[in-house]
Amino acid sequence: MRWRVWLDRLIVLVILLAAWQAGSLWLGNYWLSSPWAVATRFVASLLNGEMLFHASYTINEALIGCVIGGVPAVLLPFLLRRQPIVVAILDPFMVGGYGAPKLAFAPLFILWFGIGIESKIALVAAVVFFIVYFSTLSGVRALEPKLVQMAQVVGANERQVGRHIVFPGAVPAIFAGFRIAVPYAIGGAVIAELISSNRGLGYLVQTGAMNFDTTQVFVAIVAATIIVHAFIAVVDLGERFLLRWRPRGASLIVDHGT
Amino acid sequence: MAAPMLDIKELGKRFPARTGREPPPWIIQGMSFSVAAGELLTIVGPSGAGKSTLLNIIAQIDNASAGEIVFDGERIAGSDVKALHPGLNRRIGYVTQDDNLLPWRTTIDNVLFPCEVQGTLDDAARARAQELIGAVGLTGFERYYPHELSGGMRKRAALIRTLVYDPPMILMDEPFAAVDAQTRTQLQQDLLRLWSLKRKTILFVTHDITEAIALGDRSLVLTQRPARIAAEHPIPIPRPRNVKDIFAMPNFATIYERIRADVQ
Numbered sequence: 435m436r437w438r439v440w441l442d443r444l445i446v447l448v449i450l451l452a453a454w455q456a457g458s459l460w461l462g463n464y465w466l467s468s469p470w471a472v473a474t475r476f477v478a479s480l481l482n483g484e485m486l487f488h489a490s491y492t493i494n495e496a497l498i499g500c501v502i503g504g505v506p507a508v509l510l511p512f513l514l515r516r517q518p519i520v521v522a523i524l525d526p527f528m529v530g531g532y533g534a535p536k537l538a539f540a541p542l543f544i545l546w547f548g549i550g551i552e553s554k555i556a557l558v559a560a561v562v563f564f565i566v567y568f569s570t571l572s573g574v575r576a577l578e579p580k581l582v583q584m585a586q587v588v589g590a591n592e593r594q595v596g597r598h599i600v601f602p603g604a605v606p607a608i609f610a611g612f613r614i615a616v617p618y619a620i621g622g623a624v625i626a627e628l629i630s631s632n633r634g635l636g637y638l639v640q641t642g643a644m645n646f647d648t649t650q651v652f653v654a655i656v657a658a659t660i661i662v663h664a665f666i667a668v669v670d671l672g673e674r675f676l677l678r679w680r681p682r683g684a685s686l687i688v689d690h691g692t
Numbered sequence: 693m694a695a696p697m698l699d700i701k702e703l704g705k706r707f708p709a710r711t712g713r714e715p716p717p718w719i720i721q722g723m724s725f726s727v728a729a730g731e732l733l734t735i736v737g738p739s740g741a742g743k744s745t746l747l748n749i750i751a752q753i754d755n756a757s758a759g760e761i762v763f764d765g766e767r768i769a770g771s772d773v774k775a776l777h778p779g780l781n782r783r784i785g786y787v788t789q790d791d792n793l794l795p796w797r798t799t800i801d802n803v804l805f806p807c808e809v810q811g812t813l814d815d816a817a818r819a820r821a822q823e824l825i826g827a828v829g830l831t832g833f834e835r836y837y838p839h840e841l842s843g844g845m846r847k848r849a850a851l852i853r854t855l856v857y858d859p860p861m862i863l864m865d866e867p868f869a870a871v872d873a874q875t876r877t878q879l880q881q882d883l884l885r886l887w888s889l890k891r892k893t894i895l896f897v898t899h900d901i902t903e904a905i906a907l908g909d910r911s912l913v914l915t916q917r918p919a920r921i922a923a924e925h926p927i928p929i930p931r932p933r934n935v936k937d938i939f940a941m942p943n944f945a946t947i948y949e950r951i952r953a954d955v956q
Contacts, residue, residue, distance in 0.1 A: 583753050584792040587779035588806035588857065598809065602796040679796040681839045 467649035476653050489657050491634040495551055495623040496665070499558025500615070507566035508608055511574045512596060521571070532564035540626045554626040554634070561622040566611040573607025574600060606680070609673040616665040620658055696726035697764060697861060697893045698750070704758030704918075705745055719745050721918035723759070727861075730891040734904035736955060737914030743897040744789065746919065747863045750895070751786040752776045764860070782810060785859035787867045791850035793838040799849050800825070800834040806857040817856070824852035828882050844875035848882065855886060861893040868903070880906055880935045888932060901951050905929070906938040913954040923954040 451469045458468035479485040514521050540557050547553035581599050590598065627636025635654040642650030705720040719742040727733045737743050748754040749769065750761060753776070760770030767773055768780060779786065793802045800821060801808075807817040825831055828848040838846055847867055854862055868876045880903060887894060898904050904911045908927050915922045929941050938944060 580788065580790060580792050581794065583778065584786075584788065585805075585809065587751055587753065587784070587786045588809060588853075589779060589782045590809040594809045598805070599794070602794070605796075677796075679798075679837045679839075 465648065467652050471649045472652045472656060475649050476656060479653060485657060488634050488638050489661065492623050492627065493661060495554040496558055496619045499555045500562050500619050502555060503559030503562035504566050504612065507563045508570050510567060511571040512600065515574055515596065515600060528564065528567060532568060536561045536622065537625050540629050544630050549630045554623050557626045558619045558622045561618045562615045565615040565618065569607050569611025570604060573604030577603055605676055609669060612669050613666060616669060617662050620662050624658055695765060697729040698727040699762040700725055702759035703756055703761065705749060706757050718918035721920060723920050725912055725921050727893055727895055729893055732887060732894045732896065732907055732909050734896045734898060734908030734911045735914060736898060736901055736904045736911055736951060737919060738916060738955065739899055740917065741914045742917060742919040743914065744865050747786065747865050747897060751784055751863055752778050752780055782857060783859055783861065785854035785862040787851055787854050787862065787864045789865045789869060791846040793846055793849055795838050798835050798837055799830060802849055803853045803856055806853060810857060821856050824855055827886065828852055844871045844879065847871060847879055864894060864896040866898050877935050884933060884935065901948055901955065905944065905947055906933060906935045911951060913951060916956050925951055
């Protein structure tokens with residue numbers, strides 16, 4: 435059945451490209467670049483190193499931002515597991531941070547951290563942190579008290595309960611958080627570059643738009659999309675390895691069985 | 693008679709009142725009994741009679757509201773004992789109704805979990821685990837995850853996870869209730885064989901009268917809530933017993949009738 439899925443995907447892709455091509459013919463190449471033009475430019479930019487130059491910058495921002503935002507977001511719910519009052523105190527602020535439009539902070543970050551890579555990393559980290567924090571928190575809270583009691587009865591201390599019961603139980607939620615956060619991380623990096631930068635996919639979008647070069651805008655968007663796919667594939671790979679104990683096709687919520 | 697392993701005196705339990713509500717009813721009230729060292733005592737009671745609550749209190753997962761518990765000469769619950777020590781420093785094992793296997797650990801790693809957290813995971817522990825796995829017929833399934841095992845296999849894994857660290861007393865809360873009749877008979881036979889080798893002190897709670905007779909040296913019957921001891925029945929069926937043919941024992945029917953009359 436697997437080849438069938440891939441075949442159907444290919445059909446959908448062809449339909450999308452055909453629609454795009456038709457739209458481009460209808461509206462004119464000037465307004466809507468054609469898939470063919472985008473593909474040739476994409477390959478050309480790959481060959482002359484321009485793509486690597488810009489994409490690697492964006493990938494770096496996204497990766498470093500994911501680490502800086504993601505690591506504390508994973509650790510915090512574990513550290514606060516025994517402090518429900520602190521979690522409750524922090525809650526409205528976390529919800530505020532989660533709900534605030536982070537992209538609107540981009541100009542501020544540029545003001546604070548300069549137009550270099552730091553401001554982009556800061557934006558990505560801010561976006562990733564709240565998504566992963568709430569996802570991890572839900573995983574820590576979904577903890578099965580009976581498993582904790584079992585562990586305590588056989589002699590596990592608090593630290594061991596955290597390591598052997600709470601953490602493995604929360605891993606699916608952590609991965610779910612990163613999976614949701616990845617597109618936002620790439621998007622955040624691109625937007626920050628759009629506002630002020632001299633390198634990166636966002637810079638390509640910006641300069642392309644300024645020169646009425648829609649082909650270049652599309653090349654950058656396609657590249658960003660491919661990067662998101664690659665990031666998610668890496669997350670999936672890690673998830674499949676760490677969650678090999680799960681029955682195939684299991685839902686996000688861990689089934690602790692009866 | 694030697695001092696009992698476990699002595700329960702006038703035990704009472706009610707859950708804390710919610711603000712603005714009537715004080716909650718007693719779940720357990722004025723319950724007294726004792727378990728001798730090496731005894732397999734079964735407790736029969738209707739569903740919802742507070743059997744699990746009783747075992748949770750003895751296992752020190754939950755606290756008592758009244759009365760006291762003396763374990764091996766030491767007061768572990770009473771008006772002057774405040775802090776709970778789940779499992780009482782590994783001296784009380786607890787096989788719960790749910791198997792509570794860790795889904796992210798294989799059978800062998802689940803069985804060895806107590807040794808791992810107790811810092812006693814050595815070659816001797818591994819050998820012991822392997823022996824127990826063989827004794828309950830799980831050989832070949834060491835590297836399987838819980839979701840890949842049948843219900844009966846999971847029960848066996850949970851049972852030997854408690855046996856592997858050898859606590860002097862083991863509490864069992866209807867551990868075989870959720871499996872089919874044939875598997876249950878096999879599990880009961882496994883338990884009797886393992887018990888005959890080690891003579892642990894076991895407190896086995898069930899709602900199944902046949903199971904209480906097949907396993908126990910003695911059987912206590914609980915009342916409806918609030919739970920108290922309604923009656924005590926010695927089970928004079930010689931060991932070793934064959935669980936499959938327990939019905940055919942000459943005094944089985946008499947004992948069964950007597951217990952059934954006391955179970956409300």
